[in-house]
Amino acid sequence: MKKNEVVILTIENYGDGGEGVARVDGMAVFIPFAMIGEVCEVVIILVKKNYAIGKIQKIIEKDQGRCEPFCSVFGKCGGCQIQHMDKDAQSDFKRKKVQDCMTRIGFLQCQVEETVVGEKTRRYRNKLQLPLADNNGLVGGFYAPFSHRMVEINDCEIQDEESLSVFHALRLYSNLTDVKAYDERSHKGLLRHLVVRNSQNGMLITIVINGNFLPQSDVLIREIDKLGLNYGLYINENTEMTNVITSEKYTHLTGLKELNQNDDGLEYSVMPQSFLQVNEEIKDEIYQRAVVEGEITANDVVVNAYSGAGLLTAYFAKISKFCYGIEIIAEATASADKLAKDNGLVSKMKNVTGDCKEVLKKLIPKLKKQRALDLELGKNVGSIIFVLDPPRKGVDSDILEELLKLLPDKIIYISCNPASLARDVGMLVGNLAVTSKGLLKTEDLKKISKYKVKSVTPYDMFPQTKHVEALCVLELN
Numbered sequence: 503m504k505k506n507e508v509v510i511l512t513i514e515n516y517g518d519g520g521e522g523v524a525r526v527d528g529m530a531v532f533i534p535f536a537m538i539g540e541v542c543e544v545v546i547i548l549v550k551k552n553y554a555i556g557k558i559q560k561i562i563e564k565d566q567g568r569c570e571p572f573c574s575v576f577g578k579c580g581g582c583q584i585q586h587m588d589k590d591a592q593s594d595f596k597r598k599k600v601q602d603c604m605t606r607i608g609f610l611q612c613q614v615e616e617t618v619v620g621e622k623t624r625r626y627r628n629k630l631q632l633p634l635a636d637n638n639g640l641v642g643g644f645y646a647p648f649s650h651r652m653v654e655i656n657d658c659e660i661q662d663e664e665s666l667s668v669f670h671a672l673r674l675y676s677n678l679t680d681v682k683a684y685d686e687r688s689h690k691g692l693l694r695h696l697v698v699r700n701s702q703n704g705m706l707i708t709i710v711i712n713g714n715f716l717p718q719s720d721v722l723i724r725e726i727d728k729l730g731l732n733y734g735l736y737i738n739e740n741t742e743m744t745n746v747i748t749s750e751k752y753t754h755l756t757g758l759k760e761l762n763q764n765d766d767g768l769e770y771s772v773m774p775q776s777f778l779q780v781n782e783e784i785k786d787e788i789y790q791r792a793v794v795e796g797e798i799t800a801n802d803v804v805v806n807a808y809s810g811a812g813l814l815t816a817y818f819a820k821i822s823k824f825c826y827g828i829e830i831i832a833e834a835t836a837s838a839d840k841l842a843k844d845n846g847l848v849s850k851m852k853n854v855t856g857d858c859k860e861v862l863k864k865l866i867p868k869l870k871k872q873r874a875l876d877l878e879l880g881k882n883v884g885s886i887i888f889v890l891d892p893p894r895k896g897v898d899s900d901i902l903e904e905l906l907k908l909l910p911d912k913i914i915y916i917s918c919n920p921a922s923l924a925r926d927v928g929m930l931v932g933n934l935a936v937t938s939k940g941l942l943k944t945e946d947l948k949k950i951s952k953y954k955v956k957s958v959t960p961y962d963m964f965p966q967t968k969h970v971e972a973l974c975v976l977e978l979n
């Protein structure tokens with residue numbers, strides 16, 4: 503295969519980013535925006551040792567699930583990758599993606615269920631994180647794929663309209679005051695990012711600035727007030743030369759300090775820095791399934807690791823004997839404590855601030871000891887259930903090893919990255935082990951494998967994008 507060669511290819515599979523994959527003499531050719539089953543005329547634009555990249559010139563046989571992308575910058579902006587697929591095709595791609603990871607990375611033979619898809623496939627995000635720049639005035643946008651080049655936007659149909667209206671108010675403020683956007687090359691300029699978190703009862707707006715003071719903030723407040731929103735405004739001071747969006751330094755300027763939410767009868771509040779799932783409808787589906795799968799009784803103890811603002815901890819605390827929540831961000835733990843207090847759950851849940859690795863190192867032996875003692879005393883011991891909802895990198899292997907010593911009766915793993923989910927589940931069932939040579943497939947460990955996969959369900963938390971959430975239930979063999 504050579505660069506600029508034109509070939510007719512049948513798409514056999516999807517790559518991680520939703521691009522089509524075909525094979526030429528055994529070599530994989532990645533073709534953005536091509537769909538499984540399609541026959542395409544493709545021009546080869548890059549040839550590497552083990553793979554090539556092609557570009558569609560003509561679709562000779564179209565898949566039925568192909569549709570017209572709705573966004574004018576689709577393909578240029580890196581935010582969405584699969585707007586050319588309809589709802590069913592997206593759901594199918596995401597199921598395949600999770601299945602492929604489970605099989606290829608975790609060496610698991612489980613059958614991944616159909617993807618759970620919500621009603622809303624546009625305007626579903628409750629959080630906007632918009633990088634800002636200067637282009638003859640303030641502009642906002644998302645980065646082009648694999649680059650730091652901004653693609654400017656005026657609208658983005660996966661975001662809600664109210665959050666975007668705040669961006670337009672911020673633009674007016676910048677015009678009126680001449681307060682400029684941050685430039686990452688010169689490290690000059692003030693306005694770095696607009697972060698908006700929207701909820702049923704209002705929104706929290708954070709302006710991330712390269713400094714500690716927002717000049718003429720009254721002008722910005724006046725412009726936002728004109729939108730008629732119930733909101734709170736924070737600035738976040740981020741003066742580092744970094745890709746990290748926010749620092750820990752928040753200052754409240756006006757309005758709401760937190761968002762008060764009500765979910766399934768639970769009152770809770772969210773601060774600007776607490777983690778919140780971005781798609782309410784799918785979050786509800788996952789939480790409900792987690793609770794059902796837990797099959798919790800009043801004797802059971804639940805550990806909710808990576809617990810965020812504590813909502814799921816409270817769901818489990820309500821129905822179990824006791825639920826621990828472990829979270830690294832202190833403000834999120836404070837929200838979880840308030841949640842426990844406001845909902846009469848103080849005696850049933852404990853929120854711990856810390857790194858799961860450190861906290862679990864102490865908590866797991868404690869749970870183990872307590873269980874042994876209760877058994878010795880002939881007490882009616884319940885199950886121990888672990889809920890894991892880690893960030894993209896997954897669960898530290900030390901924690902997995904501790905879990906294999908404790909052997910909780912059930913592990914419910916919620917993940918936004920099927921690759922790390924598959925790796926971690928592979929370790930829990932004994933297909934993979936950390937050795938001196940790194941993570942390796944193992945036959946020996948199978949003998950002591952204590953878990954089996956009960957179910958794996960993908961959830962379309964992020965329609966139009968390549969991302970997928972998944973819930974995996976593991977039971978003792």
Ligand SMILES: C[S@@+](CC[C@H](N)C(=O)[O-])C[C@H]1O[C@@H](n2cnc3c(N)ncnc32)[C@H](O)[C@@H]1O
Pocket residue numbers: 776777778779807808809810811814828829830831834856857858859891892893918
């Ligand atoms: C994917 S979120 C899940 C939050 C929560 N379960 C929810 O549904 O809203 C992951 C959470 O883990 C926290 N986190 C990240 N690394 C951590 C660590 N090493 N120890 C404890 N918590 C951590 C993050 O702050 C974040 O709140």
